[in-house]
Structure formats: C-alpha cells, structure tokens
Amino acid sequence: MRLTRGEHLASRLNYLALGFIALLALLPFLHIVAQSFSSHQAITSGRVTLWPVDFSFEAYVKVLSEQAFVNAFKVSLLRTVIGTLLNVVITCMLAYPLSKAYIKGRSAIMFLIVFTMLFNGGMIPTFLVVKATGLLNSFWVYIIPGAVSAFNVIIMRNFFQGVPPELEESAKIDGSSNIGTLIRIVVPLSMPVIATITLFHAVGHWNAFFDTVLYVTDRNLFPLQVYLRELIMFNQSNISNNNGYAANIDSTLLALESLKAAALIASTVPILIVYPFLQKHFVKGIMLGSVKG
Amino acid sequence: MRASIFNWLKKEVFPSWQLYLFLIPATVYIIIFAYVPMAGVQIAFKNFNFNLGIWGSEWIGLDNFRRFFDSYQFTTLIWNTISLSVYSLLISFPLPILFALVLNSFTGQKFKKLVQSVSYMPHFISTVVIVGMLVQLFNPRTGAFGALYTFFSGELLADAFANPGAFQHLYVWSGIWQGIGWSSIIYIAALSSVDEHLHEAAQIDGASRLQRVRHIDFPSILPTATIMLILAVGNIMEVGFEKVFLMQNELNISKSEVISTYVYKVGLTIGSGDFSFATAIGLFNSLINFVLLIMVNYAAKKFSDTSLW
Numbered sequence: 276m277r278l279t280r281g282e283h284l285a286s287r288l289n290y291l292a293l294g295f296i297a298l299l300a301l302l303p304f305l306h307i308v309a310q311s312f313s314s315h316q317a318i319t320s321g322r323v324t325l326w327p328v329d330f331s332f333e334a335y336v337k338v339l340s341e342q343a344f345v346n347a348f349k350v351s352l353l354r355t356v357i358g359t360l361l362n363v364v365i366t367c368m369l370a371y372p373l374s375k376a377y378i379k380g381r382s383a384i385m386f387l388i389v390f391t392m393l394f395n396g397g398m399i400p401t402f403l404v405v406k407a408t409g410l411l412n413s414f415w416v417y418i419i420p421g422a423v424s425a426f427n428v429i430i431m432r433n434f435f436q437g438v439p440p441e442l443e444e445s446a447k448i449d450g451s452s453n454i455g456t457l458i459r460i461v462v463p464l465s466m467p468v469i470a471t472i473t474l475f476h477a478v479g480h481w482n483a484f485f486d487t488v489l490y491v492t493d494r495n496l497f498p499l500q501v502y503l504r505e506l507i508m509f510n511q512s513n514i515s516n517n518n519g520y521a522a523n524i525d526s527t528l529l530a531l532e533s534l535k536a537a538a539l540i541a542s543t544v545p546i547l548i549v550y551p552f553l554q555k556h557f558v559k560g561i562m563l564g565s566v567k568g
Numbered sequence: 569m570r571a572s573i574f575n576w577l578k579k580e581v582f583p584s585w586q587l588y589l590f591l592i593p594a595t596v597y598i599i600i601f602a603y604v605p606m607a608g609v610q611i612a613f614k615n616f617n618f619n620l621g622i623w624g625s626e627w628i629g630l631d632n633f634r635r636f637f638d639s640y641q642f643t644t645l646i647w648n649t650i651s652l653s654v655y656s657l658l659i660s661f662p663l664p665i666l667f668a669l670v671l672n673s674f675t676g677q678k679f680k681k682l683v684q685s686v687s688y689m690p691h692f693i694s695t696v697v698i699v700g701m702l703v704q705l706f707n708p709r710t711g712a713f714g715a716l717y718t719f720f721s722g723e724l725l726a727d728a729f730a731n732p733g734a735f736q737h738l739y740v741w742s743g744i745w746q747g748i749g750w751s752s753i754i755y756i757a758a759l760s761s762v763d764e765h766l767h768e769a770a771q772i773d774g775a776s777r778l779q780r781v782r783h784i785d786f787p788s789i790l791p792t793a794t795i796m797l798i799l800a801v802g803n804i805m806e807v808g809f810e811k812v813f814l815m816q817n818e819l820n821i822s823k824s825e826v827i828s829t830y831v832y833k834v835g836l837t838i839g840s841g842d843f844s845f846a847t848a849i850g851l852f853n854s855l856i857n858f859v860l861l862i863m864v865n866y867a868a869k870k871f872s873d874t875s876l877w
Contacts, residue, residue, distance in 0.1 A: 285777050289674050296667070297686045300745065303701050306712040310704065324712045369594035372587040379580060384591060387598055394858070396605025397850035398828075399835045399843050403611075403622065404604050420601050423594050453586040482694030485810050489836065500696040504814065507700040532710045539700050546692050554685060 310536035311335065318532045334537035344538065346495065347502035351542075354417045354498060355480040361422055362476040363469065370428050371457050374435035385432075388425045398489070405490055416490045417483070417498075427472045434468040435461060474553040481546060499542045507535050612848040625844075632848035641830070649826040649853075652812075653804045656740045661800055664748050665793060668755035669781055684756070687749025699814040702742055703729065729815070732823035739815060743808070754796070758789045794874040802861030805853050827853045 305325045310318055314329035322328050338344055372378045373385060395401070401420070410416040438461050446456045462469065484500035491497070581588060607622075612632055614625040636642060667687075674680050690698075708714040708725040717725040728734045762784060770780050809828040816824040827849060835846025861876075869875040 281776070285673075286675060289670060290676070290679070292670060293674065293679070293683045296748075297683045300686050300690060300749070302712075303705055303745070307701055307704055310710070318710045321709055321715050321718070323710070324715055365594050365597070368590040372584075372591050375584070375587065377580075378584065378587055378591075384595055387595070387603070391598065391602040393861075394606065394854065395602065396608050397847060397854065398831055399847045399850065400605035400608030400611065400622075401601070402836065403608055403843070404601060408600070419597075422601075423597050428594075453584055478692050482692075482696070484694070484696050485813070500694050503700060504696050507696075507703055508814070508817075532704065532707070535700065536704060539697050539704070543693055543697050547689070550689065550692060551685075554688070 307536045307539055310533055311540050313533055315533060334533040335541065338534055338537045338541055343502060344499075344541075347497055347499045348542075350414075350496060351481055351499040354414070354483075355477050358418045358421070358480040359473060359477045361418055362424070362427075363473055365422055366424070366427050366431050366472060367457070367462065367469070369423065370431035370435055371461065373428070373432045374438075388428055392425045402489060411490050412493050412496070414496060417480070417486060420486070421479075421483075424476070427475060431465075431468055431472060434465050438464050470553055474549070477549070478546060503538055503542055506531075506538055609847060609851055611844050612851045614844055616844040616847075628844075632845050633852060635845060636849050636852065641825070644822070645825060645827050645830055648823060649805060649807060649828075652736055652739065652826060653807045655736055656743060656807070657800055657804065659740050660744055660747060660751070661797060663744055664751035665755055665789065667748050668752040668759060668789070669785055671752070671756060672759040672785060673777060673781060684749065687752070689749070690746040691750035693746065695808075695810045695814055698742060698746055699811065702738060702815075706738075729817060730819040732820045735815065735820045735823045739808075739811065743811075751796075754792055755789050758792045759785055762788045790872075791874040794868055794872055795876065798861070798864050798868050798876055801864040802857060804860055805857045 302325065306323075309323050309325055309327045311334050312327035312330055312332070313323045314331055314333070317323050317328035373381050375381070396404075405411060405416060405420055408419075410419060442460055442464075443456050446460050451459065482500060484498065484504060487496070487498060487501045611622055611625060613627060613629060614622075615628045615631075616622070616625045620626070671680060671683065705711045705713045706725070706728040708717075708727055711725075714725040717723070728738055766784050767780055770784060775783070805827065807826050807828065809826075809832075812824055812826055813829050813832070816829060831846045831850045831853075834842050834849065865876050
C-alpha cells in the first residue's frame with residue numbers, strides 16, 4: 276500500500292502511542308523488580324525507581340529461606356498441578372459426549388451447565404454446601420468445588436464439534452473404543468484448546484486466594500497468595516531484620532519493602548515463565564472456541 | 569413397553585455406554601456444587617437456624633429484605649456499588665476498543681506482536697499481587713509514584729489507600745492497566761477478519777486513514793462490541809469482589825464497602841454469621857443483575873440486530 280505523508284505521520288504517532296502503552300504496562304513491574312534487588316537504605320531514602328540501587332540478592336535469600344514462604348509455595352504448586360489436571364480431565368470427559376449429536380439428553384445437560392453461568396446460589400448457600408460435604412479446612416476444598424467451569428466446557432465442546440467425524444468413524448472401524456478414540460484422535464487434534472484451558476485453570480489455581488479466606492483457617496494450608504496478602508497488607512512477617520537496620524522502628528518497617536517486592540516477584544515468576552510457551556496457543560484457542568458460539 | 573425400552577437402550581445407549589459414563593461425574597458435581605446452593609437460596613426467606621438446617625428453618629417471608637432496605641447502610645452500599653461499576657464500565661468498555669483500533673491500523677507486524685504480548689501479560693497476575701504492587705507504587709516514601717510526586721511537587725504524597733476519594737480511581741485505572749490488552753483480543757480478532765480489499769478500495773477513492781477506521785473498521789467490530797456491552801451491563805452489580813476486598817481498609821471503607829463485601833462481612837466473619845440476612849442481600853444483588861441483563865438485551869435487540877438471545 277502506498278502511504279501519503281499524513282499517513283506516514285500517523286503511523287509514527289501510532290508507534291509512539293503503542294510503545295508508550297507497552298512501556299506503561301511494564302513500568303510497575305520494573306519498579307517492583309528494582310526494589311527487590313535494592314538495599315534497604317536505598318529504598319528507605321527513596322532513591323529506587325526503575326533501577327536497582329546497591330544491587331543485592333539479600334531480600335530473595337531471606338524470602339526463599341523462610342519456612343512460611345516455602346510451605347505456601349508448596350501448597351500453591353500442589354494445588355495448581357493436581358487441580359489443573361482434574362479440571363482438564365473432567366472438562367474433556369464432559370465436553371466430548373456433549374459434542375456428539377447422538378448422545379441422548381445432551382441438551383438437558385447443556386442447559387444445566389449454561390444456566391449456572393446466569394445464576395448461582397451465592398456465597399452463603401455455597402459455603403453451607405461446602406461445609407456439609409466436610410471439605411472445610413482440607414486441601415481438597417481447593418480442588419473439588421471448582422472442578423468444572425461452565426465457560427471452559429462450552430469452549431471445549433465447540434472445539435470438539437469441529438473435529439472431522441470421518442476421522443473418528445475410521446478409528447471406530449479399526450476397532451477403537453470411544454475412550455481410545457478420544458485419547459488417540461480427538462485430544463491430539465485439540466491441543467490448542469486444551470493448552471488454553473490448561474493455562475486458564477493453572478493461572479486460576481495459582482492466583483486463587485478467596486477460597487482460602489472462605490473455607491480454610493489452618494495456616495499450614497495457606498497458599499502463596501494468602502501469604503503475600505498477610506505480608507503486604509498487614510505487614511505480617513516472621514522474617515527477622517537483624518542486619519543492623521533494626522536500630523529504630525522506622526527503618527525496620529521500611530526494610531520490609533524490599534522483602535515484599537521480592538515475595539511479589541518470586542510468586543509471579545512461575546506464571547511469567549510458562550506464559551510465553553502457552554501464549555501462542557491461547558489466542559487461537561479462544562477464537563476457535565467462541566466463533567461457533 | 570418394557571421390551572421397547574430395553575431395545576432402545578440396547579440400540580441407542582449401549583454402543584456408546586462409555587460416553588454416558590463420562591457424563592456422570594461432572595453432572596453429579598454440577599448438581600452438588602451449583603444446584604444444591606441454588607436450592608439453598610431459600611434461606612433468604614427464612615430465619616436460618618443451624619440445628620434445623622436449610623429445609624427445617626422457619627419461613628419469615630420478606631423480613632430479611634425489609635431489614636436490608638431499612639438499614640442505614642442501604643443507600644451507601646447501593647451508591648458505592650453502582651458508582652464504582654458504572655465508572656469502571658465507562659472507562660474499561662471503550663478503551664480496549666480504542667486500543668484494538670490503534671493496534672490494527674498499524675503496519676509493523678513484529679512490533680505489533682510485541683506490544684500485544686506485553687499488554688496481555690498483566691491479565692495473568694493475581695489480584696493479590698496487583699494490589700500489592702499498587703500499595704508499593706503509591707507508598708509515599710518508597711514507591712515510584714510517591715517519589716515522582718515528591719520530585720515534582722516537593723511534597724510528600726498523601727497515602728492513596730487511606731483516602732476514600734482515591735479508592736475508585738485506583739480501582740478503575742489499575743483495572744485498565746491489567747485488562748486493556750486482554751479485553752482487546754476479541755476486537756483484534758474481529759478486525760483481522762476485515763477484507764483487506766475494502767481498505768484498498770477506500771484508499772483509491774481517497775478515504776483518509778481516520779475515515780477508513782470510522783467507516784470500515786468500526787462497523788466490523790460493532791456486533792462484538794454490542795455483545796460485550798450487554799454482558800458488561802448484565803454484570804454491573806457484580807463488581808470485582810476480590811479486588812475491592814483486598815483494597816479495602818478502615819480508612820477508605822466509606823467508599824469501598826460494596827454489596828458483595830458486605831455480604832461476606834455479614835455472613836461469614838466471626839461474630840456475625842447472619843446467614844439468612846447475607847443470602848437475602850446477595851439474592852437482591854443477583855436479581856438486579858438479572859433484570860438489567862434482560863433490559864439491555866431487549867434494548868439491543870430493538871436498536872440493533874445483535875443480542876444474546
């Protein structure tokens with residue numbers, strides 16, 4: 276396409292605007308990263324903005340060696356792995372029959388699923404059910420009540436409907452069972468949508484904190500997000516500051532800042548590590564799933 | 569009769585019995601964790617008593633609702649909830665569209681991809697971390713924003729989290745920071761399906777860039793935008809509960825107490841535990857949402873061709 280002079284100008288302005296937006300998205304991260312690598316004095320005197328001052332790993336060493344942090348990290352990791360696995364398996368199991376027109380009663384089940392998106396019992400009645408099932412204060416309260424997400428079932432079902440039926444029929448003729456067809460033909464063909472749903476559920480599990488607030492009081496079951504909340508909002512930490520900065524109360528309080536920053540980064544890094552690998556899938560997955568509505 | 573059912577089962581169901589088996593766990597799950605709580609909503613009309621249970625408690629009609637309407641917090645709660653979500657909607661609905669339009673009218677593919685990837689990223693960060701970062705950034709003495717403020721004005725920034733007036737701005741604009749890239753995905757996808765020839769033809773006819781955005785790009789995302797607007801308005805009473813809850817403190821509570829945080833407080837914090845009253849407030853909230861959704865959908869159907877049903 277031939278561009279006029281005005282359009283050249285416009286595209287330069289676009290570059291600037293977009294670059295600015297991208298930068299704006301990154302700046303808060305940079306600030307926290309800078310704080311996490313800076314010394315206590317540098318932060319206290321307000322010298323840290325976007326670049327670490329008096330570079331040190333001290334805050335990370337302290338955070339990563341604290342028992343409560345390690346324990347919370349383990350709970351979060353366990354919950355993410357087990358929870359996501361169950362989510363994905365049960366979503367596939369539900370979505371596959373629902374994608375087949377010859378399954379009787381599938382529209383009734385579909386209605387049951389869609390209706391949960393429009394109306395739900397609310398916080399208290401759900402709490403009463405969870406209480407009645409005896410899940411309060413157990414690890415499984417993180418896994419079971421959120422096992423099926425209506426939205427993801429619909430995305431997955433739409434994707435499964437797009438798998439060519441000829442492939443499945445030929446597998447059947449070759450003597451494959453329904454389960455065999457699902458595992459060997461349908462699932463491999465649906466990797467984009469499975470990757471998307473895996474990402475959504477994994478991020479959801481890793482980031483969840485409110486189910487702990489609602490259902491769990493046992494501190495040994497606190498996940499990372501709850502640990503962070505206590506550290507940042509209530510300044511609660513068992514990390515000792517015996518490096519000579521505890522001379523007065525003011526500097527002790529402020530020394531916490533780099534610890535907070537380090538904890539924030541340490542708990543976000545796992546997501547940022549998997550993000551680039553799954554990123555190319557999820558946009559495709561969302562679009563493929565939603566187009567056919 | 570019996571034989572025919574048996575035949576039907578044998579012919580229709582048995583060949584794919586494994587698939588029917590697949591349906592069972594998730595369906596049972598949905599009934600237990602979604603439909604039993606829906607039945608539990610009846611305690612909004614009851615005086616819930618633990619010993620008598622959900623079904624055994626005594627009916628008291630609309631007393632819980634009346635108590636809520638008469639409470640001195642009623643107007644504050646409604647106003648806080650509505651003003652926060654309307655403010656949020658007014659900002660967070662158009663900005664992703666604008667972002668998508670700008671991004672789309674852009675020719676450098678590599679740079680575009682980079683900007684997109686960077687802009688999605690904050691979506692995956694937890695609410696706890698987002699609020700934590702806000703607290704750090706706006707710290708008057710150690711935060712970057714606090715430092716900037718001091719640099720330009722020479723004064724110490726007032727603590728934003730202690731200021732009720734700042735609460736809504738912090739909430740909405742940090743939401744934009746987190747969500748603008750993600751919310752724009754659906755519009756970018758709609759824009760990418762626009763036929764390139766339309767643009768070329770318009771260009772030959774002498775249409776400027778802005779005119780092309782106005783007459784080609786904009787109409788092509790209008791149906792998507794309508795659906796998104798209906799969904800957003802249908803969720804208007806459903807403010808981001810977790811984030812409000814995390815940002816709330818005793819100093820900004822006059823602005824940050826919304827219906828859902830109040831439900832939690834009344835129902836589940838130690839010392840109160842008024843389950844029936846909390847459920848009634850929650851139900852009231854859902855009902856307003858539901859009515860709004862139906863109204864907006866009706867309006868959209870009337871004034872455009874796009875609607876949810």
